[in-house]
Amino acid sequence: MEKGQKFEEALENAATSVADFDTDDKSFVSRFHHALHTTPALVPLIVLVAAIVVFGLTLGSKFFSPFALTLILQQVQIVGIVAAAQSIVILTAGIDLSVGAIAVITSVFMGQFTFRYGIPVELSVLMGLTAGTAIGALNGWLVAVMRLPPFIVTLGMWQIVLAANFLYSANETIRSQDIAEQAAFLQFMGSKFKIGGAVFTYGVVFMVILVVVLAYALRATAWGRHVYAVGDDPEAAELSGVNVKRTLISVYATAGLICGFAGWALIGRIGSVSPTSGQLLNIESITAVVIGGISLFGGRGSIVGTFFGALIVGVFTLGLRLAGADAQWTYLLIGVLIIAAVAVDQWIRKVAA
Amino acid sequence: MKTLIAAAVSALIASAGASFAGSHAIGACLITKTDTNPFFVKMKEGALAKADELGVKLSTFAGKIDGDHETQVAAIETCIANGAKGILLTASDTSSIVPAVKQARDAGLVVIALDTPLNPIDAADMTFATDNFLAGELIGAWAAAALGSDAANAKIGMLDLAVSQPTVGVLRDQGFLKGFGIDLGDPNKWGDETDSRIVGNDVTAGNEEGGRRAIENLLAKDPMINVVYTINEPAAAGAYEALKAIGRENDVLIVSVDGGCPGVQNVKDGVIGATSQQYPLLMASKGIEAIVAWAKDGTKPANTPGKDFFDTGVALVTDKPVAGVDSIDTKEGTDLCWG
Amino acid sequence: MKPILKAKGLVKRFGRVVALDNCDFELLPGEILGVIGDNGAGKSTLIKAISGAISADEGEIWLEGKKVSFSSPIEARDAGIETVYQTLAMSPALSIADNMFMGREILKSGWQGKIFRRLDRRAMEIFARDKLSELGLLTIQNINQAVETLSGGQRQGVAVARAAAFGSKVIILDEPTAALGVKESRKVLDLIQDVRAKGVPIILISHNMPHVFEVCDRVHIHRLGKRLTVIDPKKYEMADAVAFMTGAKEPNEKAA
Numbered sequence: 003m004e005k006g007q008k009f010e011e012a013l014e015n016a017a018t019s020v021a022d023f024d025t026d027d028k029s030f031v032s033r034f035h036h037a038l039h040t041t042p043a044l045v046p047l048i049v050l051v052a053a054i055v056v057f058g059l060t061l062g063s064k065f066f067s068p069f070a071l072t073l074i075l076q077q078v079q080i081v082g083i084v085a086a087a088q089s090i091v092i093l094t095a096g097i098d099l100s101v102g103a104i105a106v107i108t109s110v111f112m113g114q115f116t117f118r119y120g121i122p123v124e125l126s127v128l129m130g131l132t133a134g135t136a137i138g139a140l141n142g143w144l145v146a147v148m149r150l151p152p153f154i155v156t157l158g159m160w161q162i163v164l165a166a167n168f169l170y171s172a173n174e175t176i177r178s179q180d181i182a183e184q185a186a187f188l189q190f191m192g193s194k195f196k197i198g199g200a201v202f203t204y205g206v207v208f209m210v211i212l213v214v215v216l217a218y219a220l221r222a223t224a225w226g227r228h229v230y231a232v233g234d235d236p237e238a239a240e241l242s243g244v245n246v247k248r249t250l251i252s253v254y255a256t257a258g259l260i261c262g263f264a265g266w267a268l269i270g271r272i273g274s275v276s277p278t279s280g281q282l283l284n285i286e287s288i289t290a291v292v293i294g295g296i297s298l299f300g301g302r303g304s305i306v307g308t309f310f311g312a313l314i315v316g317v318f319t320l321g322l323r324l325a326g327a328d329a330q331w332t333y334l335l336i337g338v339l340i341i342a343a344v345a346v347d348q349w350i351r352k353v354a355a
Numbered sequence: 356m357k358t359l360i361a362a363a364v365s366a367l368i369a370s371a372g373a374s375f376a377g378s379h380a381i382g383a384c385l386i387t388k389t390d391t392n393p394f395f396v397k398m399k400e401g402a403l404a405k406a407d408e409l410g411v412k413l414s415t416f417a418g419k420i421d422g423d424h425e426t427q428v429a430a431i432e433t434c435i436a437n438g439a440k441g442i443l444l445t446a447s448d449t450s451s452i453v454p455a456v457k458q459a460r461d462a463g464l465v466v467i468a469l470d471t472p473l474n475p476i477d478a479a480d481m482t483f484a485t486d487n488f489l490a491g492e493l494i495g496a497w498a499a500a501a502l503g504s505d506a507a508n509a510k511i512g513m514l515d516l517a518v519s520q521p522t523v524g525v526l527r528d529q530g531f532l533k534g535f536g537i538d539l540g541d542p543n544k545w546g547d548e549t550d551s552r553i554v555g556n557d558v559t560a561g562n563e564e565g566g567r568r569a570i571e572n573l574l575a576k577d578p579m580i581n582v583v584y585t586i587n588e589p590a591a592a593g594a595y596e597a598l599k600a601i602g603r604e605n606d607v608l609i610v611s612v613d614g615g616c617p618g619v620q621n622v623k624d625g626v627i628g629a630t631s632q633q634y635p636l637l638m639a640s641k642g643i644e645a646i647v648a649w650a651k652d653g654t655k656p657a658n659t660p661g662k663d664f665f666d667t668g669v670a671l672v673t674d675k676p677v678a679g680v681d682s683i684d685t686k687e688g689t690d691l692c693w694g
Numbered sequence: 695m696k697p698i699l700k701a702k703g704l705v706k707r708f709g710r711v712v713a714l715d716n717c718d719f720e721l722l723p724g725e726i727l728g729v730i731g732d733n734g735a736g737k738s739t740l741i742k743a744i745s746g747a748i749s750a751d752e753g754e755i756w757l758e759g760k761k762v763s764f765s766s767p768i769e770a771r772d773a774g775i776e777t778v779y780q781t782l783a784m785s786p787a788l789s790i791a792d793n794m795f796m797g798r799e800i801l802k803s804g805w806q807g808k809i810f811r812r813l814d815r816r817a818m819e820i821f822a823r824d825k826l827s828e829l830g831l832l833t834i835q836n837i838n839q840a841v842e843t844l845s846g847g848q849r850q851g852v853a854v855a856r857a858a859a860f861g862s863k864v865i866i867l868d869e870p871t872a873a874l875g876v877k878e879s880r881k882v883l884d885l886i887q888d889v890r891a892k893g894v895p896i897i898l899i900s901h902n903m904p905h906v907f908e909v910c911d912r913v914h915i916h917r918l919g920k921r922l923t924v925i926d927p928k929k930y931e932m933a934d935a936v937a938f939m940t941g942a943k944e945p946n947e948k949a950a
Contacts, residue, residue, distance in 0.1 A: 064575065064576070069575075069578075070575050073571055073575060076571075077568060077571065168390070168391055172396075173391055173393050173396050175393070175589065175617055177592070177617050177620060177621065178592060178595070178596060178626075179620075179621070179624050179626065192596075192600075194600065201600070201601075218810075222810075222812050222813050222815075223810075223811045223812065223813060224799040224801070224811065224813060225811070227788065227792055227796065227799065227813070228796075228797075230785065230787065230788055231785040231788060231792075231796055234785040234786060234787045234788065235784075235785050235786065237781070237783070238781065238782070238783040238784055238785055239785060239796065241767060241777075241779060241783035242783050242784070242785075242793070242796035242797045243768045243771065243796060243797020243798060244796060244797050268564075271564070271567065271596075272563035272564050272567055272592075272593055272596060273563070273592065273593075273595075273596040273599075274563055274592055276562060276563050276564075276589065277391070278391050278392070278562055278589075279562060279563060279564050280564075281420075301785065301786075301787045301788075302787050320572060320575060323557065323572040323575070323576075324572070324575055324576060326555075328518070329518050329557070329558060330518060
C-alpha cells in the first residue's frame with residue numbers, strides 16, 4: 003500500500019507537531035486567562051476579597067468586627083442554601099424558578115403538620131424534606147422524560163407550588179413563641195453558638211457543609227462528571243454512556259431536597275412559619291449563581307463560586323447600608339455585578355481551539 | 356353549521372337575559388391589594404359575611420403583589436361590565452387608579468375606598484379607613500411615656516415598608532415620630548428627619564424576614580437601639596428574633612400597628628410593647644352596608660366630623676398602660692382582633 | 695474466514711421510506727472495511743442498526759457467531775462494538791481523562807470508592823496517557839486539558855483512542871477525516887492503521903475516496919438501501935466505485 007497520496011509528498015518536510023500551543027505567550031493577561039479558565043471560582047473570590055477590603059477600609063471596625071462579618075453569613079444563609087440547589091440545576095444548562103416556592107411550602111408543611119395534625123416534630127421535618135424532594139423530582143421528570151424546557155416547567159411549578167402554599171396554609175402564620183414552646187426543633191437551624199465575638203447559627207454551618215459536600219460530589223464522583231457532561235453537551239453525554247434522564251432527575255430532586263433544608267433554615271431565621279416569606283429567593287439565588295461564575299449555558303463553573311457570589315451580595319448589602327446609602331444603590335450595584343460577571347464568563351470561555 | 360350558529364346566538368341571548376334577571380340581588384365587588392396579606396384576607400372574610408347577611412352578591416379580586424395596579428384596573432372594568440352596584444377598593448397605586456374609579460362612578464357605581472385613601476381623597480365616593488397617622492401617634496406617645504425621662508436619650512430604629520414610601524407607611528412613621536415628640540421635617544416622607552435620636556430607617560416589605568434583616572442592619576450601625584418602630588406586626592416579630600439573637604430582647608421597646616390576633620398575642624407575651632389596633636372587618640362590613648344603602652336610595656354615609664373620611668377607629672393595645680394615652684388591654688384586644 | 699460481525703436481511707422503515715431494504719453486511723476479522731454510498735443510500739441507517747442506535751424492523755445481527763440485538767448504543771458498546779461518531783461525542787469543557795472514562799469511570803478501591811464513590815483520578819489519568827501514547831498521540835501534553843483546547847485532529851485522536859482502549863471487538867469510524875486538513879487527516883489515517891495493527895477490525899465510513907482506497911482492505915458499496923457489492927480496492931479504480939455508488943455502472947459480481 004502506498005504511503006499517502008502523491009500530493010502528500012510535500013508533507014515529508016512539513017512541521018511534525020500537530021498543533022503548537024504558544025506556551026511562549028506568557029503575557030500576564032493570557033496567564034490570567036488560563037488561570038481563570040481552570041479555576042472558575044477565582045473571579046468571585048477576587049471580587050469578594052476586594053469588596054471586604056474596600057468596605058473595611060472605609061467603614062473601619064464597624065464593618066470589620068466579627069459581629070458584622072458573621073452577620074453577613076447569617077443574612078445570606080438562606081439564599082446561600084437555595085443558591086447551592088440552583089447551582090447544580092444551572093450546571094445542567096437548566097434553571098429552576100420554583101426553588102423559593104419549594105422552600106416556603108416545605109416550611110409550611112413542617113409547621114402545619116406539627117401544629118395542625120399533631121405529628122411529632124422530627125417526623126414533620128422529615129415529611130417536609132420528602133415533599134421538597136418529590137416536587138424537585140417532578141420537575142426533573144418533566145424536564146428529562148417529557149423533554150419540556152426547564153424554564154417553562156419550573157415557571158409553572160413555581161405558580162402551582164406557591165398557590166398550593168397559600169391555599170393549604172390559609173395564610174396562617176405560626177408564631178415564633180408558639181413554635182419555641184411546642185416544637186422548638188423547627189427552629190433548630192436558628193440556634194447559635196459563639197466563638198469569641200463571632201456568632202454562627204446551625205443554618206450557616208449547614209450552608210458551609212452543603213457547599214463542601216456538593217463541591218466534593220461534583221469534582222470527585224462519577225455523578226458530578228455526568229452533571230457537567232449533561233450540561234455541556236447532552237447528546238455527547240448520552241452517546242458516551244451517561245444516563246442523561248436519570249442524571250437530570252437526580253439533579254432536580256436533589257435541588258428540591260436542598261430547598262427543603264432551606265425551608266427548615268427559614269423557620270430558624272425568622273422564628274415563625276410564614277407562608278409569605280421567601281418570595282424573592284429564586285431571583286436572589288440566580289443572582290448569586292451568576293455572580294459566582296457559573297455559566298447559564300451549563301457545563302462550567304464551581305459551586306464554591308456560588309458561595310462567594312452569595313457572600314458578595316451580602317457584603318455589598320450590609321456595607322452599603324452601613325455607609326448610609328439608599329437601598330436602591332445596592333440593587334443598582336448588584337445589577338452591574340451581574341452583567342460584569344456574565345461578561346467575564348464569556349471572556350473566559352474564549353479559547354484558542 | 357347554521358344550526359351551530361343559531362344555537363350559539365340563542366344561548367348568548369339567554370345568558371344576557373339571565374344576568375339581568377338574576378340581579379335583584381345587588382352586585383358588589385371587593386378589590387384588595389393582595390390576597391395573601393392577612394389584613395386583606397380578613398377584610399375579604401368580613402365583606403363576604405356581611406354580603407351573605409344582606410343578600411349581596413359579592414365578587415372578590417386581588418392584585419398579585421403589593422403594587423400590582425393593572426389587575427385592579429381590570430377588576431374595576433370587569434365590575435362595571437357585570438352590572439355591579441358598588442366597588443370596595445384598597446388601591447395599590449392611589450393616584451393612578453383614579454381614572455378607572457371615575458369610569459366606574461360615571462357608570463353609576465358607588466366606589467368606596469377601604470383602608471387606603473385615594474389621591475385625591477374625594478376621587479372615591481367615600482373612604483372607610485384607619486387614621487394611620489393617629490395610629491402612629493398613639494404608639495409614639497406611648498413609647499415616649501413608657502421611657503419617661505430616658506426618652507430624651509432614646510436610640511430609635513425605624514422599620515418602614517418600602518423605599519417607594521406608600522402613604523400608609525409614611526403616615527404611620529410620621530405619626531409615631533410626632534407622638535414621640537420628634538420634629539417631622541416634611542410630613543409627606545420619612546427619612547428626612549434630623550433628630551439625632553433616630554439611628555436610621557430601613558425597609559421590611561412588611562414581613563418577618565424583612566423585619567429581621569432591617570433591624571440587623573440598623574443594629575450594625577448602633578447596637579444600643581432601645582426603641583423600634585415597626586410598620587406592622589410581622590416586621591415586629593422579625594425584629595424581635597434579631598434582638599433575641601443578640602440577647603437584647605428585654606432591653607428594647609418594640610411598637611407596631613395592626614391589631615391582628617397573632618400581634619395581640621405578641622403584646623401579651625411581651626414581644627411587642629404596644630400596638631395600634633385597626634378594624635378591617637368593620638371597614639368591610641360598613642362598606643357593604645354603604646353599597647346596599649346606595650343601591651336603595653342613593654344615600655352615602657357621612658364623614659367622621661373633622662376628617663375627610665370615615666374613621667373606623669383605632670385603639671392602643673397594651674398591658675402596660677401609661678398616663679395620658681388611652682388604651683385597652685390585651686384581653687379586650689384579643690376579643691376585637693382579626694386574623 | 696468467518697466474519698466477526700454479520701447482518702442478514704435488515705429492513706428498516708421510517709414511515710413510508712424504506713431506509714434499509716433487505717440489507718446484508720459482513721466484517722472479517724482484522725480488516726478495515728470501507729463503507730461508501732451516496733447520500734440517502736442508507737449507509738448511516740445501516741451503521742446505526744449495527745451500533746445499536748436504532749433497532750431494525752426485520753433481520754438479524756451476529757457478533758462473533760452469536761446472535762445479538764441492541765436496544766441502545768451502550769448495549770452495543772458493552773458487547774464490544776465501539777463507535778466514533780462524526781461529532782465525536784465528547785464534552786468540550788471536560789478533560790481528556792474525563793472524556794475517556796465518561797460512563798465507565800474508575801472508582802477508588804476500598805471505602806473511599808464504595809462509600810464516598812470517589813473517582814480514582816490518578817488511575818484514569820495513567821490509563822488515558824498510556825492509551826494515547828500507544829497510538830502515538832504524544833503531542834498532547836496535559837491529560838487534564840479540556841478537550842475544547844485541542845485541535846480537530848487531536849480530538850479525533852482522543853476519540854479513536856477511547857474507542858480502542860476498552861477491549862473492543864469492532865470499531866466503527868463515521869467520517870473521521872471529514873472536518874480535518876491534510877496533515878491532520880494523514881495522522882488520523884496512520885492512527886487507524888495502528889489500531890488495525892493491534893488486531894481490531896474497523897468499519898470506516900467515508901466520502902473521501904482516496905482515503906478509503908488507501909487504507910481499506912475491502913469496500914462495501916451501499917446503494918438504494920442495500921449492499922450493492924463489495925470490491926477489492928486493489929482491483930478497481932476510484933472512478934469505478936463512484937460509478938457503482940451512483941448507479942452509473944453495474945458491478946459484474948453482485949454481492950452474495
